[in-house]
């Protein structure tokens with residue numbers, strides 16, 4: 001009997017250990033990325049805005065790892081500096097959308113009745129429009145700039161989070177432990193913060209982690225249309241679209257920020273997956 | 287003496303989209319006196335859970351009145367309802383699911399105490415005492431529900447239900463998901479609690495096993511398809527069942 005059980009116990013333990021290891025690795029990578037964007041000014045080998053026309057369109061070399069653009073600016077430095085705008089505005093955007101959407105969703109799910117109906121119809125309305133087009137309209141009305149681009153994207157993205165949070169809340173409401181909490185005399189706020197949110201935060205967090213990439217691209221898209229970050233501000237998205245016409249002759253100018261987006265999106269996606277596995281209470285144990 | 291619980295004409299009609307209305311509970315009335323242990327039996331789907339969910343106000347009733355210690359709680363909500371919960375607690379059918387997977391058992395047991403103004407320290411000590419009363423050691427307070435067995439979890443659930451010292455304890459098939467020996471232990475524990483508490487704890491014991499009810503309850507209601515079809519002492523019901531459904535139920539266990 002015991003010999004039979006041992007392998008499964010070991011496998012479970014290994015699984016638990018790998019989740020922890022993954023969490024540490026991806027968490028560390030994400031942290032490096034964040035630190036990189038915080039201290040970007042001190043990490044650049046060259047001045048990212050310094051033009052050196054003699055050295056324009058230089059291919060990647062030991063001096064310029066990612067080459068230079070058409071003004072001779074060092075691409076590596078520009079990518080590093082661009083991380084500040086790209087990563088920070090994306091994280092800010094995802095953070096706002098997550099908190100706002102979750103608040104609305106939990107409120108609807110918990111309260112039910114007419115408020116639920118009204119808010120969900122409004123979210124349907126938002127979902128009925130093609131997202132980016134709507135965001136463009138909003139950003140256009142507000143008049144460009146990174147801040148307005150973020151507002152526009154929040155406006156189109158909150159319904160998704162509201163829906164997830166609402167359905168999760170409805171499922172939580174039916175659980176015996178929530179009924180037990182009500183019988184224990186806990187009020188609405190205590191139930192929401194102590195019992196509902198900790199139990200639904202996992203899937204929501206995973207969704208927002210997995211959304212970081214999309215949001216990054218959408219912000220870049222708006223920047224490209226002149227509705228977000230404006231040149232010469234180094235921002236990955238606008239850098240990419242900036243060099244679009246030169247893709248065949250100087251591909252590294254497009255590829256360098258593209259590579260940066262690819263790496264960051266991947267790190268955040270893997271981190272999101274790991275957080276989901278880790279947040280599952282059954283995989284944690286003692 | 288004032289009844290602990292009085293239920294008058296309680297009715298629940300479920301309305302579902304695209305389907306005819308379904309009367310899960312049909313005008314039932316009964317009352318419980320202090321210290322009494324009342325059994326409610328009936329097959330699966332007969333409406334037992336619906337009845338207790340209405341009594342605990344987790345579900346709104348369609349019709350009827352619920353009086354807890356003389357106070358009408360049929361339409362209570364918010365603060366008034368939370369006050370009523372000091373008199374009435376419940377033990378659920380699925381022990382593990384009745385504790386928040388993210389909180390320790392001690393947290394769950396102490397929640398009602400903390401909500402009623404106990405200090406953290408006092409609540410913690412009381413949780414340990416309650417665990418001991420229910421036959422668990424103090425270290426269970428720090429465990430999560432998935433780290434204990436079903437029987438242990440049900441003991442913790444009973445500890446939680448008794449924490450605030452209610453007058454009425456409702457056990458909705460509290461033993462059904464446990465195996466036979468553990469079932470007996472839980473019954474023994476409930477019996478012990480009844481007699482040590484100075485007999486003012488009333489228990490509404492819901493079950494679909496008449497043998498368990500027989501050794502535990504003074505009076506039994508038999509439910510069938512939302513109606514109370516028969517009532518009496520367990521002895522009367524077993525020896526002289528009048529309703530055809532009860533007859534079948536008795537026949538099935540003899």
Ligand SMILES: Nc1ncnc2c1ncn2[C@@H]1O[C@H](COP(=O)(O)OP(=O)(O)O)[C@@H](O)[C@H]1O
Pocket residue numbers: 300302308310328329330331332333334335336337
């Ligand atoms: N929320 C609900 N909506 C519709 N029908 C329900 C609902 N809850 C219970 N029912 C129905 O009410 C009947 C009684 O259920 P229940 O009280 O759970 O029975 P028991 O606890 O005796 O097994 C069942 O037929 C069930 O399908």
Ligand SMILES: [Mg+2]
Pocket residue numbers: 334335459
């Ligand atoms: Mg039931």
